[in-house]
Amino acid sequence: MSITVKERAGGVTVTGLTHFSVEKTFDCGQAFRFDPIGGEKNRVRGIAFGREVTFSDNFGADGEYALTIENTTADEYESVWKKYLALDEDYGKINEELISSVPEGADREEFRFAVRCGDGIRILQQDKFETLVSFIVSQNNNIPRIKKIIAAMCEKYGRNGAFPTPEALCEAREEGLFALRTGFRAAYIFDAAKKVAGGEIDLDAIEKCADYEKCAAELKSIKGVGPKVSACALLFGFGKTEAFPVDVWMKKALAERYSEEFDPARFGRYAGIAQQYIFYRERYK
DNA sequence: AAACAGGCCTAAA
């Protein structure tokens, strides 16, 4: 079944999708500027790349699954949202590949269950600088406060709702960032803004670089960016699906549900997608 | 009201 895009008044409707869920994709903690509207978890509104947009999905009267994107055009879908939502990836195939990469036995069955729980999650490809800063803010923090801080940052230092540029955050200075209630993270955010704006760190080059460890090392030269933050930034903002962020939930899942022999490194180039399934299963099931 | 939140830094072994 191939994907069909229909343009209509104020938006587009996409049919023929499989392995996609608005709710799971926006509820798994990778994006901080989207919220459900109308009490419906399968309808979220937010801002990405400076564009306000609404995503919703449902099964129509004919039983066909459809994704609706409001406030866009077919052209913009092709140039922006398709890549953002990772709709050009074959997640069905990826899922099979991931499952078969786990040695047969209890570990594989547990992972198969995690895939069933998390199926529908797509790894978004968000703005690089925004993702980097967002995950710096996320450390030792909780989702509601992370969202509040990001919103305040966009409000105060962004233009027309867009996430602030590195230059804008440099001008804010550490004091301005601290005033957003970022706490001890203010110095970290400022260091990131300074290094990116000054050209010391080239985010585009990192995106193009195929050497994952080199990319991670580069980001880790920013104060406040360690293994977890760099992995999340690379996964959700730089298209590095091999990144495997290990947080408290992952440690718990790996310790309690998988054997000693289980090695996440074997997931390979799509390890980050496996990570999301395991995380989602742990967090929500 | 003490503990905790999808970590990281620094100091010390």
Added chain:
DNA sequence: TTTAGGCCTGTT
């Protein structure tokens, strides 16, 4: 190389 405290803030 690994480990223990401490950190801003807002909630529970």
